[in-house]
Amino acid sequence: MPPQPMFQQPRNGLGVTALVLGLVGLLFGVFPFTFWLGAIxxxxxxxxGIIGHGRARKGEATNKGMALAGLVLGSVALVVSIVWLIALAFAVDEFAKGIDEEIAKQEKASSAPSAPGATSEAAPEPTETVPAALKFGQTFTYEDGIKVTVSKPRVYRPDQFAAGHTKGNSAFQVTVTIVNGSKETLDVSGALVDASDAEGAQAEAIFDGSNATEMFRGNVLPGKQAKGSFAFSIPAAADGEMQVELSPTILDHEEAIWIGPTK
Known part of the structure; x- marks a missing residue:
């Protein structure tokens, strides 16, 4: 009687590992302070995922789909982490520029000669008047001519690779328009948007392959405008109202607030 061929155990470990790492990496990648871990x-x-997929193609493993899913999730986690890295780099750069400008202004003011009979009391700096809340669709105009408008929230359907959205939550998307009515070029890369639900809890931003959230990038010339879409996940029990806060720059403009129903 001829010897029976020995059964080889499928080598599915790498596919399972890729899927777990991809899911955990995506969870860490959507938060601004753990995105670096999500990237790793x-x-x-x-x-x-690549190695596990290769084993499945050779017949050494039986979980080809699991390895492919881990590969895709790992790619999304890496992309989201890179987006956060770019956004934070721009924010730090804007913050550093603002500090340098403030120091230069103070040095210039301290070195300027005083007029005869003038007192040493400094004139109060003008403050930006920001309303308590605007309705969605309304436009707020800053003193330097910059205008910001937040559209009414619309229902959004995240795709299968969405990060930041919990099953059972409601997803809404708003469009933010920034018009540069000033005389200088406006850097909008630091214009980050926050949202909260009807109970005041912060809503998570949604990132997916269908451009759920498109953050602002680059500069806007005088007289031109920039638009960005931002999607947020809100618990169903608190999805009747939404509040959005943002400012076109980090240091030079106060935050304006828009609030209103989502339905």
Whole structure:
């Protein structure tokens, strides 16, 4: 009687590892202070997913779909982490520029000669008057001519690769328009948008492959405008109202607030 061929155990470990690392990396990647960990886990998920997928193609593993899913999730986690890295880099750069400008102004003011009979009391700096709340669709105009408008929230359907959206929550998307009515070029890369639900809890931003959230990038010339879309996940129990806060720059403009129903 001829010897029976030995059964080889499927080598599915790398596919499972890729899927777990991709999911965990995506969860870490959507938060601004843990995105670096999401990037590391995303790269590992990519590596294990590629190897696991190769094993499945050779017949050494039976979880080809799991390895492919880990590869895709790892890619999304890496992309989201890179987006956060770029956004934070721009924000830090804007903050540093603002500090340098403020120091230069103070040095110039302290070195300027005083007029005869003038007192040393400094004139109060003008403050930006921001209303308590605007309705969605209304436009707020800053003193330097910059205008910001937040559209009415519309229902959004995240795709299958969405990050930041919890099953059972409601998803809404708003469009933010910034018009540069000033005489200088406006850097909008630091214009970050926050949202909260009817109970005052902060809503999570949604990132997916269908441009749920498109953050502002680059500069806007005088007389030109920039638009960005921002999607947020809100618990169903608090989805009747939404509040959005933003300012066109981090240091030079106060935050304006828009509030209103979502339905």
């Amino acid at each position: 886990l995303g790269v590992l998920a990519l590596i294990f």
